[in-house]
Amino acid sequence: MNMKQLAAEAAVDYVKDGMKVGLGTGSTAYFAINKLGERVKEGLQITAVATSVASEEQARELGIPLVPFAQVDRLDLTIDGADELDGSLRLIKGGGGALLREKIVAMGSDRMIVVADESKAVRTLGKFPLPVEIVPFAWEWTLKDILKLGCEAELRREGSELYKTDNGNYIADCRFGAIEDPAAVAAALQALPGVVEHGLFIGIANMAIVGKSDGTIDIITAKEKA
Numbered sequence: 001m002n003m004k005q006l007a008a009e010a011a012v013d014y015v016k017d018g019m020k021v022g023l024g025t026g027s028t029a030y031f032a033i034n035k036l037g038e039r040v041k042e043g044l045q046i047t048a049v050a051t052s053v054a055s056e057e058q059a060r061e062l063g064i065p066l067v068p069f070a071q072v073d074r075l076d077l078t079i080d081g082a083d084e085l086d087g088s089l090r091l092i093k094g095g096g097g098a099l100l101r102e103k104i105v106a107m108g109s110d111r112m113i114v115v116a117d118e119s120k121a122v123r124t125l126g127k128f129p130l131p132v133e134i135v136p137f138a139w140e141w142t143l144k145d146i147l148k149l150g151c152e153a154e155l156r157r158e159g160s161e162l163y164k165t166d167n168g169n170y171i172a173d174c175r176f177g178a179i180e181d182p183a184a185v186a187a188a189l190q191a192l193p194g195v196v197e198h199g200l201f202i203g204i205a206n207m208a209i210v211g212k213s214d215g216t217i218d219i220i221t222a223k224e225k226a
């Protein structure tokens with residue numbers, strides 16, 4: 001079994017009857033959604049919300065019951081991937097462009113389990129360019145503001161077009177180098193009016209399940225959310 005699948009399927013063991021579940025996005029979350037689909041066919045009773053159009057379509061095809069946000073106050077558990085995670089369960093997310101919906105859903109969940117292969121576990125965040133979702137209006141100014149924070153940044157492209165998120169925004173991929181103080185970078189980005197959200201998830205994940213090449217998993221836990 002590949003490392004992503006190993007981690008994702010281990011996370012699905014935490015899903016119990018009656019839970020309201022957030023479905024993540026990306027190639028690792030894909031395996032979790034697939035496994036959940038299998039368990040729903042076997043009789044598992046859950047309801048779910050998705051963090052992207054792609055995950056919503058996958059869930060619908062598998063028969064996972066999706067509920068509108070208006071009908072659910074909080075989720076019990078969200079399972080999602082990450083582009084990088086450190087030993088304090090700080091994450092970089094958004095490689096697939098879904099960071100805004102992912103953060104809304106994760107923060108509306110009592111627990112978030114991150115699923116990843118071992119290549120994602122790092123000592124210091126920042127090798128993976130930090131995705132920052134910005135509004136298209138005056139994006140040139142927002143990009144200049146971001147550059148002033150001391151990174152190299154460029155707007156993500158999809159072929160010859162600028163990439164657009166499910167929310168119709170752009171993504172600036174920002175190379176800060178090693179991010180020694182993620183909270184400071186997060187605060188500086190959040191202060192810019194054109195920034196919708198950034199891919200630093202700090203104090204949000206409760207547990208990470210990391211699939212390893214030797215076929216085992218590592219579990220990293222954080223204290224429960226207040």
Ligand SMILES: O=C[C@H](O)[C@H](O)[C@H](O)COP(=O)(O)O
Nearest residue numbers: 026027028081094096097098
């Ligand atoms: O926007 C995408 C998400 O944050 C993904 O969870 C993240 O990019 C990890 O994706 P993957 O599991 O495909 O490496």
